[in-house]
Amino acid sequence: xxxxVNIIKDNGQRRTExxxxxxxxxxxxxxxxxxxxxxxxxxxxxxxxxDAVAVWLQKRPEVTSHDIRLVAAxxxxxxxxxxxxxxxxxxxxx
Amino acid sequence: MSIPVSLAIIALAALIHASFQLSVSVxxxxxxxxxxxxxxxxxxxRLITSFVFGAGLMTALLLSFGSLFLLSIFGxxxxxIVWAIACGMSAGVAISIWLFYYRREKGxxxxxxxxxxKYLTDRTQSTKLSAEAFGLGLSSITGEILFIIAPLxxxxxxxxxxxSLWQLVGIGIYxxxxxxxxxxxxxxISQGCSLSRIQxxxxxxxxxxxxVAGAGLIVLVFFVYVNEIVVxxxxxx
Numbered sequence: 001x002x003x004x005v006n007i008i009k010d011n012g013q014r015r016t017e018x019x020x021x022x023x024x025x026x027x028x029x030x031x032x033x034x035x036x037x038x039x040x041x042x043x044x045x046x047x048x049x050x051d052a053v054a055v056w057l058q059k060r061p062e063v064t065s066h067d068i069r070l071v072a073a074x075x076x077x078x079x080x081x082x083x084x085x086x087x088x089x090x091x092x093x094x
Numbered sequence: 095m096s097i098p099v100s101l102a103i104i105a106l107a108a109l110i111h112a113s114f115q116l117s118v119s120v121x122x123x124x125x126x127x128x129x130x131x132x133x134x135x136x137x138x139x140r141l142i143t144s145f146v147f148g149a150g151l152m153t154a155l156l157l158s159f160g161s162l163f164l165l166s167i168f169g170x171x172x173x174x175i176v177w178a179i180a181c182g183m184s185a186g187v188a189i190s191i192w193l194f195y196y197r198r199e200k201g202x203x204x205x206x207x208x209x210x211x212k213y214l215t216d217r218t219q220s221t222k223l224s225a226e227a228f229g230l231g232l233s234s235i236t237g238e239i240l241f242i243i244a245p246l247x248x249x250x251x252x253x254x255x256x257x258s259l260w261q262l263v264g265i266g267i268y269x270x271x272x273x274x275x276x277x278x279x280x281x282x283i284s285q286g287c288s289l290s291r292i293q294x295x296x297x298x299x300x301x302x303x304x305x306v307a308g309a310g311l312i313v314l315v316f317f318v319y320v321n322e323i324v325v326x327x328x329x330x331x
Contacts, residue, residue: 030130035290039132082290086126089293092201094119094211 003054006062019057024072025050031087032080045083049075095321097260100252104264106314107245107252108271113307116214116238117149118296119202120230121279123218126289133222139284144224146276148231154269156235156242160250161261172251177322180247181315187244188311195241195304202296210237244311248318 005019025046032042052075053068069091077084095103124145128138168176197203204211214230214237221227235242253264282292296303 030127033132034126034130035288036129036286082288086290086293089201089290089297090123090126091215092199092203093123093293094116094202094204094206094215 003057005057005060007068008062008064011064011066019068021050021054024053024068027090028072028076028083028087031076031090032083034086035080035082037080037083042083045076045079048079095252095255097256099321100256100260101264101267103252103314103318104249104268105271106310106317107249108268109274110245110307110310110314111153111242111268111272112274113303113310114238114241115202115275115296115300115303116204116206117231117234118275118279119204120214120218120234121145121276122289122293122296123215124221124227124230125279125283127219127221129289140224141221141227142280142283144227145231145234146273146280148228149235149276150231150269150273151228152232152235153272154265156239157246157249157253157265157268160246161253161265164250165254168254170255172254174323174326177251177318180251181319181323184244184248184311184315187241188308188315191241191304191311192308195307196300200297202293202300204238206237206240241307245314248314252318 003019003021007017007019009015009017028046028049029042032045033039037045049072053072056071057063057068069088073084073088076087121142125138125142128141133141164172164176194205197205214234217226217230217233221230249264249268253261256264279292283289
């Protein structure tokens with residue numbers, strides 16, 4: 001069953017979107033690959049984190065993109081701390 | 095001012111320029127996106143090399159333009175008032191670096207306009223070609239103009255007093271030294287150093303880098319002020 005959750009982006013400055021698992025998966029996969037994680041491990045980690053975020057979202061009809069990032073980083077930290085660090089840093093590097 | 099002293103001032107100004115972090119942040123982010131998108135190592139090297147060349151070209155162009163502009167207004171003999179203004183402005187920039195350079199948040203966010211930061215972040219994500227990376231290098235230097243204007247201005251004022259050939263040498267020295275931090279990141283990435291390690295180092299040493307940039311600028315201002323204003327005033331007495 002697909003999850004229908006509204007994601008408020010940039011504190012409401014950009015159009016609200018539905019939660020897109022693929023987008024989250026791609027961003028976590030990219031963070032894992034950025035720290036030279038083998039492809040298979042990166043894909044498994046991204047899948048596991050997306051599942052955990054989907055469970056967290058089930059009782060929430062509306063969340064901000066910032067919340068998603070925080071929760072995803074929290075779960076990612078359990079599986080791959082180095083990738084989690086880079087994932088967290090993405091929006092606070094420049 | 096003798097040629098060695100002039101070149102030393104230019105080298106110090108370039109070192110201060112090298113301690114500024116916007117280009118380094120953009121280069122780190124560009125590398126993260128490129129590796130994360132599973133692009134080849136050769137592609138990564140091409141992109142980061144183009145970025146460094148872009149940053150170098152913009153630095154050389156800004157310094158040349160500044161020198162030409164000042165030369166066309168004042169000629170080779172810059173009035174003392176202009177030196178005084180440059181020193182005052184640079185001291186102001188140094189203090190603002192100490193106070194504002196990094197945002198008081200996690201990470202390495204800088205006090206540059208947020209729309210510029212967002213533009214650069216978005217561009218790093220969509221950069222796939224060497225030409226785009228080159229353009230990103232040009233833009234990242236422009237984005238930090240509020241801070242690099244101080245070492246650029248002092249270097250330009252020193253450059254216009256030099257003979258033509260030494261002006262070119264000065265521009266070359268400034269450009270190469272100002273790229274040192276980018277070259278270090280380039281070497282680290284090309285040797286397979288982890289980006290998280292680079293970013294962790296930058297984050298944990300950001301206060302030190304901020305202090306060094308501000309302090310370096312104060313030292314530069316003091317040296318130039320003594321050399322150009324005080325020595326001139328004493329000579330008149």
